[in-house]
Amino acid sequence: MFERTLVGIDRVRRGQLIRMNDQGVAPGDDGVISYDVRWPDGAVALGYWNGEPIAVAMDDQPEAAAWMSAREWLGQLPVVQTEVLSTALQVMTWRRDHRYCGRCGSAMRRKQTEFAMVCPSCRLTSFPRISPCIITLVTHGRDLLLARSPRFAPGRFSTLAGFIEAGESVEAAVRREVMEEVGVSIGRVRYFKSQSWPFPHSLMMGFYAEAASRDITIDGVEIEAADWFSPEYLPGLPPSFSIAHSLIDNFLKGVAPSG
Ligand SMILES: [Zn+2]
Known part of the structure; x- marks a missing residue:
């Protein structure tokens, strides 16, 4: 522990x-x-x-x-x-x-009792950076909307993800990312769980999002392909330790068999 x-x-x-x-x-x-x-x-x-x-x-x-x-x-x-x-x-x-102060440029000093660096000149304190991201599996009935980025290994598809912007709520980020990446508007959004993703400092917050329509429009830049998949015919999926995989796996467990 x-x-x-x-x-x-x-x-x-x-x-x-x-x-x-x-x-x-x-x-x-x-x-x-x-x-x-x-x-x-x-x-x-x-x-x-x-x-x-x-x-x-x-x-x-x-x-x-x-x-x-x-x-x-x-x-x-x-x-x-x-x-x-x-x-x-x-x-x-x-x-x-964070070796130097972002405000005045002095060398920062470590505070021993917590993860904090303090500037000896202006007292600015810096903590380990955490970048909140949303990651979401969009569903429609039994079907899963999965997409691939040009960076992925050939044949692999995954859930949608993106950084939360300054001033934005988590729920709004889910709706915005889905609209930006695949052009789908969504209805109900439900929280799943979160996972630290230290590359370099993301905190992935996982959601299920129910699509209000099935029409997909991709931007062709961040996303090079996206489609609806039935549980019986899935493409290559992300590695099993990723929250993307958990989102998909957990959804499939609750899906009734076809026919
Ligand atoms: Zn300073």
């Missing part, structure tokens, strides 16, 4: 450790976690994993072969450990990207 507290951890220099660099994440004793190691300089405490302190550190000398990308690890680790890895990835991104 992962406990998100930094209480009592500021002077700890030994414990569990996740090692990573820009290329990937090192294998440990259990998934990405190594037990009982001395924390190197620059290690950042994350909290407690199964009651023991855990930190993340950059490692510039990977022992090549067994290192895997964070995406590969997230596809293999149990859900509880993906939470720790997501936190580690986002904390390291924050440390790299």
Whole structure:
């Protein structure tokens, strides 16, 4: 279990450790976690994993072969450990990207008791950035509206997703994204669940949206193809650990068999 507290951890220099660099994440004793190691300089405490302190550190000398990308690890680790890895990835991104004050340019200083960087000159505080996104499965009766971005692997389709804009409510973002990407107006919107997606700091909020009509108009840029699919004839789907997959899977469980 992962406990998100930094209480009592500021002077700890030994414990569990996740090692990573820009290329990937090192294998440990259990998934990405190594037990009982001395924390190197620059290690950042994350909290407690199964009651023991855990930190993340950059490692510039990977022992090549067994290192895997964070995406590969997230596809293999149990859900509880993906939470720790997501936190580690986002904390390291924050440390790299918030070294200087965005208001006055002074070097920021870490506050040890929480994930906060404070500017010694103007007191601006910066926290790890989280970018809220909506991800939605649009449905019509038994059918699913799935679309593909030009970035996807060949044959793969997925749910629709996009960033929430400043000043916008989550529900309005669902309606806007669906209209922008496939030109479909929607009726009822229902919340499903959320998932941290640390590439680099998205928080995906999953919804079901019931389409008010079936006509699809794609923009041809963000979306290169979109169509209605029946549960019996689905295209290639996103990886099983993604919330897109959960949205689809959970919907299919509730669909009555055809005929
Ligand atoms: Zn400042």
